[in-house]
Amino acid sequence: MELTTVWFILIAFLFVGYFVLEGFDFGVGMLVGLLAKDEKERRVLVNTIGPVWDGNEVWLIVGGGALFAAFPEWYATLFSGFYLPLFLILVALIIRGVAFEYRGLREHQAWRDRWDWAIIVGSFLPALLWGVAFANIARGVPLNESHEYVGGFFNLLNPYALLGGVMTTAVFLTHGAIFVALKTVGDIRVRAHAFAQRVGVVAALLAVAFIGWTAARDGDPAVWIIGAVAAVAFLGALAASHAERDGWAFVGTAVAIAGVVIMLFVSLFPDVMPSTLDPAFSLTTENASSTPYTLKIMTWVAVAFTPIVLIYQSWSYWVFRKRIGVQHIPA
């Protein structure tokens, strides 16, 4: 296999990891405003993701770095072209990250309420905007002959991309609610269950519409198949959640999110950013990539270290595997 293809797959892998993992902590962040009835319950929610959200976010940092290293043209076009949405995502990630660390540092309700808003907005915005951004990448944007983005901000707000954004928001909410049901005991777990069922139906409709639209536009049978797998996994997750099989439900939403991300990457290949102006202006795995020498070095590093990262991240999930509830929160 070409090294450029290997790296296309590795980039897809990193974004699958990012959306599956941070997907649920975005969901939990949004749920702080929807599910918790009092301060103790909000703390339970925040603590379900406390030990892991930061490690989840590093998937994005590594994904961005790998994009820079393996496909510098893709990185350059994407980040300069999607300037304002990325700025908003960064602002959201800043206030959210600080909020997790700072909200508990003062015993003052107004202080905590303010940081809770930072968590809610800081989780909602990226959940929405990443969906918009990735749908736009798959759909194609106006790139000129030197691969520069020439559309404006509103070019990014087309119906397909907006559907993508609303879909990721709803799917991450479901994924988060199922995670909360998996990680908590007591009242909050019951409510998380009920919420997952309700928002899950909406998310399922949006996801099926988005998958259908993507597959119909692309036409590739592989895209249809992967999309169908994602849809079935999501419906399976809802069924498992209904049967109170939280672990299986979580596996289901994780597979569904992975499926949608893989579907978008498969529909892209061999382009990485199609141009809507002229297919000749599109960025592809070939014309966006680094040299074979750089890719070879990066491949060795990735082969050697990715398994180690996966092992210790899994271990940290194992260490904090216990369910928590209001009784565990110190006064």
Add this chain to the structure above:
Amino acid sequence: MDTALDLARWQFGITTVYHFLFVPMTISLAFLVAIMQTVWWRTGNEQWLRLTRLFGKLFLINFAMGIVTGIVQEFQFGMNWSSYSRFVGDIFGAPLAIEGLLAFFLESTFLGLWIFGWDRLKPGLHLMTIWIAAIGTALSAYFILAANSFMQNPVGYTMNAERGRAELTDFMAVLTNKVALITVPHTLFAAFMVGGGFVAAVAMWHLIRRPERDADAFRGAARLGAITLLIAGIGVVITGDIQGKVMTEVQPMKMAAAEALYEDADECAPFSVFTIGTLDGSKPLWSLEVPCLLSQLATGSFDGEVRGINSLNAEYAETYADSGLTDFSPNIPVTYWSFRLMMGLGFAAMAASAWILWTLRKGRLPRQGARSTRWLLATAIVLPLLPLFANSFGWIFTEMGRQPWVVFGLMPTEAGVSPSVSAAQVWTSMIGFTLLYGALAVVEVKLLLRYIGKGLPDANPPRHDDDSDRPLAFAY
């Protein structure tokens, strides 16, 4: 100032300097907290556990800001400097990606384990998590400085005219760039001056203002911090001296600008400690000079020849005739003064920590009410700021001194900016980030002061057991 280029440069300066207020503190406090916890683990002395908890909290308050400002740093290359990213991505991207894979995953995962794992992990294992997180921060410094060193002194590459970019030919050369090899220890030592100064300052404040509370513990912490600062300071001086000579070799213009030296000095060039004047090559009004010191600093010999800005400019105009540049010198007042502030603040910090160590010699404590003690308190309060700002000025000197190049000799800064990004867009993000940074700085300082003021938390030694109904140890 209305072009996207100027704005992008200002934004890079603001985000970088802001981010680097948190980085040195994060690196050094991670190690200092690990040392404190190790002392507790070895001796069982609960004072060190309480110190670990206090400085661990302060470390985490700071770490949160370091990580969120770091994300902006990574994406800024693509957002504001897309032409630069296209030009060097083949080389510059690799250390950045490896930094993430090797260092950030370690830091974030093991810090999560450390914060929440007090009762979940056995004490030895728990101690290991903070050490791994600390090693992650140092690894991160190495990779990012290797990337930066390529911009200072490009090595291991070839130019591909067809694709209009620099391409990697020798990755080991990039990782063992002589600029990187000396910049890494210099920066790490400088970071330890910040953390050492911070720990010493917090402890001294308590010893003087609240002598009745936990004097033993704070005396230990003050000595640990001051000794760290002093040893790190010696390391900074030694590595800085070597770095000056490496820099004179690879970027003589930067070092000439550091001295505002316009004409070549054939032998025994003096170093000006302080100058009143315009630094534009005309005779200064007044200048305090140390004879022959510049020759020694730049070349290692008191009668070494040091080249001036004018002759370097003439030479570069010939060498880089097709770069489109005419003036190859950086902003002289900025380079001249940032270089002096870097060194001056660093030396002041070392003097302050020496005084602290003298005060605490042989089991002594600061004498209450004495005039000298009041001065000692004032000194302690500014102590963390001295090496912190010295670090900032060091970076301003390094980055401004490389101008007008973004990659020395290969790419002028103005050629690196994003062609598709408008001034309005950069204004939006610059105002947004700057306001946000300003607000968060206020919050962070208030939180730090609040937790410093609270003093040492209770010991509560962690119990490792499986009682699932006990509260979380370090819960948010």
